[in-house]
Amino acid sequence: xxxxxxxxxxxxxxxxxxxxxxxxxxxxxxxxxxxxxxxxxxxxxxxxxxxxxxxxxxxxxxxxxxxxxxxxxxxxxxxxxxxxxxxxxxxxxxxxxxxxxxxxxxxxxxxxxxxxxxxxxxxxxxxxxxxxxxxxxxxxxxxxxxxxxxxxxxxxxxxxxxxxxxxxxxxxxxxxxxxxxxxxxxxxxxxxxxxxxxxxxxxxxxxxxxxxxxxxxxxxxxxxxxxxxxxxxxxxxxxxxxxxxxxxxxxxxxxxxxxxxxxxxxxxxxxxxxxxxxxxxxxxxxxxxxxxxxxxxxxxxxxxxxxxxxxxxxxxxxxxxxxxxxxxxxxxxxxxxxxxxxxxxxxxxxxxxxxxxxxxxxxxxxxxxxxxxxxxxxxxxxxxxxxxxxxxxxxxxxxxxxxxxxxxxxxxxxxxxxxx
Ligand code: EPU
Numbered sequence: 001x002x003x004x005x006x007x008x009x010x011x012x013x014x015x016x017x018x019x020x021x022x023x024x025x026x027x028x029x030x031x032x033x034x035x036x037x038x039x040x041x042x043x044x045x046x047x048x049x050x051x052x053x054x055x056x057x058x059x060x061x062x063x064x065x066x067x068x069x070x071x072x073x074x075x076x077x078x079x080x081x082x083x084x085x086x087x088x089x090x091x092x093x094x095x096x097x098x099x100x101x102x103x104x105x106x107x108x109x110x111x112x113x114x115x116x117x118x119x120x121x122x123x124x125x126x127x128x129x130x131x132x133x134x135x136x137x138x139x140x141x142x143x144x145x146x147x148x149x150x151x152x153x154x155x156x157x158x159x160x161x162x163x164x165x166x167x168x169x170x171x172x173x174x175x176x177x178x179x180x181x182x183x184x185x186x187x188x189x190x191x192x193x194x195x196x197x198x199x200x201x202x203x204x205x206x207x208x209x210x211x212x213x214x215x216x217x218x219x220x221x222x223x224x225x226x227x228x229x230x231x232x233x234x235x236x237x238x239x240x241x242x243x244x245x246x247x248x249x250x251x252x253x254x255x256x257x258x259x260x261x262x263x264x265x266x267x268x269x270x271x272x273x274x275x276x277x278x279x280x281x282x283x284x285x286x287x288x289x290x291x292x293x294x295x296x297x298x299x300x301x302x303x304x305x306x307x308x309x310x311x312x313x314x315x316x317x318x319x320x321x322x323x324x325x326x327x328x329x330x331x332x333x334x335x336x337x338x339x340x341x342x343x344x345x346x347x348x349x350x351x352x353x354x355x356x357x358x359x360x361x362x363x364x365x366x367x368x369x370x371x372x373x374x375x376x377x378x379x380x381x382x383x384x385x386x387x388x389x390x391x392x393x394x395x396x397x398x399x400x401x402x403x404x405x406x407x408x409x410x411x412x413x414x415x416x417x418x419x420x
Contacts, residue, residue, distance in 0.1 A: 004391040004405060006382030007414035008364065011288070012249035014411040018237050018256040019045035019402040020230035023094075024192040027169040028199045028230060029053050030097035032074035033062070034105050034177055035203050037225030042071045044230060045402045048395070052092040056084055060098075079106065086112035086143060092399075093117060096124055097166055099145060100174035103136055108148045113140060118370040120330035130158045130171040134178055155180030155219050163188050163300040168215070169196050176205040178219035187215045190301040191260040195231045202226040232256045232280075235307045235373070236401060238264040241284050242308070243380045244411070245273045246315040250285040251411055258282050263304045267294045271315060291315055293323030293358050300329070310336045310377035317345040318384045319358040326353045336374040339367040340381050343389070364389040372400040379404065383413055392420070 020043035030053070032039035044050055054072065057064055061080030065073040082102050089095040089112035102109035114124060128138050128145060134153040139146050155178045158171055168188040173196070175182035187193070189211055197210035203226050206218035237256045244251040245268050258265065258277035265275050268284060271291040276283045293316050298306040306329035316323035317340050327333045337347050337354050344363045347356040364387030369375030375397040382389030391397075394417070397404055405415045 001392070001420050002394050002417050003420050004379060004382070004394050004397070005416050005418060006379060006389045006391065008362070008383050008385040008387065008389060010383070010412050010414055011247045012244040012251055012383070012408070012411040012413060015252040015254060016240060016407045016410050017254045018232045021045070021192055021195070021233040022047055022049055022400050023165070024195040025050055025230045026053055026094045027097050027166070027173070027192065027196045028228060029057075029072070029074065030101050031173050031196060031199055031203070033076045033079070033098060033101035034173060035223045035225050036077055038073050038075050039203065039225050040071055040073045040227040042069070042227060042229040044070050044072060045233065046070055047402055048399045049092050049094065052088060053094070056088045056095055056098065059083075059085060059088065076105070082106055082108050082110060084111040089114050093122065094166060096127060097170060099127060099147065100131065100170035103131060103147045103149060104153050104174040104177040110147070111145045113143055113145055118335065119333045122330075124167070126160055126162065126164050126167040127170045130160075130167065131174060133158050134174060134182070153178040155182040155217070157183045158185065160184070160186040165190050165193060168193050172197060172207070172215060172217065173200065175217035175219060176200050176207070176223060177221075178217075180219055182217045182219065184215040184217070185213065187213050188300060189213060191231060191234060191257070199226070199228040202228055234261045235305060237261060237282065238305075238308045239311050239376050239401070240407070240411070241268055241282065242311040242315050243383060243408070244284050245271055245286055245291050246318060246380055247383055248286045248288050248290060249411070252281060252283045254281045256280060256282060263302060264308055267296055267304070267312065270294050271319065291319040293319040293321040293356065295324040297326040298329050306330055306333060307373050309333060310373045311380055313337060313347070313354055313356070314340065314377040314380035314384070316356040316358060317347065317362060317381060318360070321358060323356050323358070324353055325356075328352065335370040336377045339374075339378055342367060343381055343385055345381070361386050363387060366390045366392065368392045369394065369396045372396045376401060379408070379415070383408075
């Protein structure tokens, strides 16, 4: 298992390009299962989670063509098995995204029930209930969600009790091939849901209202092939901007989308950053200053993403003043706080809030990541610490950050990967 060794104390400076969004690429790949012609997905990030999805397609017998730019052409009609096995689902919960498409297109699906994970219990009851409302027969047996239907899924009105990103995506994909109209209420408004809807529309789906909390879908009998380029990763964008702000640095991120990260840019400005942007780039300059502590509360889009909470917590660890970070999406997403305390951060958790008083310097320590975004926050903490920080279990990082050490090196960071 690889480790990252980071020698802290360098201000990040330079330019990097942002990769395609993991959380848009995964549902878009799943959506390709709905088409009766090849679908080509472009701007895919080179990440373990994408490889896992490709491996899952391999298990199902779906033929894929991958070119040197990592554009993937999916031939769903070659499918042989309608099962997502536990071995893959346990390494990537997003495998649940094949449930809706398999059922809608092939009438049957068996997907291992994802268990809890490091950030919370994460049930999938809303995915199941939505499909049942569309006429699917679903039983949970032997650790698998076994879904089938007699004829074709029927359009339905579905109200999500909780805003769920992959839940909305699963039902949206199923509704695209259902018989009649579906109305998804209290739907997720995340840009990744919008990107999926745009891809489905390019495949011939009839969808309106994506990006609002009410999505209307007129089911169609078939979806055709298309080529679609995944949107840039807003969480990767935010992670590098926060890392730069925390180190008092000056960076430019290119091939990104400033219009979908308002909540993050506003907090960076509150932290004292000079932030400018154009259509597809953002610059951040701290003019060498120490950041000011910020307070935030995570919530579904357009509010502050839970996936950027840990990174802002790292910034607060060295910021001037007191910051309060409240997590409302997942019940157990503060494992990084305990690791940062081992590096000298002054932080306490009260209920679902991490309260910090910034220190001028963190001290290097061996730390261990428990999930993807916590790992990213520990890398940021390492950039801020005196000495060599060793971040263990970085397979989490490789699930979601393309070439993180190369990109940080381009920004001047002293970071290297070593096998343990
Ligand atoms: N929830 C339920 N029942 C359900 C589904 C969700 O109670 O059937 C609850 C969850 O337990 C949670 C809340 O609803 O408390 C929101 O969870 P959501 O379903 O939106 O999360 P997700 O779809 O499983 C996606 C991202 C996560 C991101 C969350 C929140 C993908 C592949 N994953 O997960 O990304 O944190 O939305 O924005 O899109 C990451 O990239 O590191 C990551 C964890």
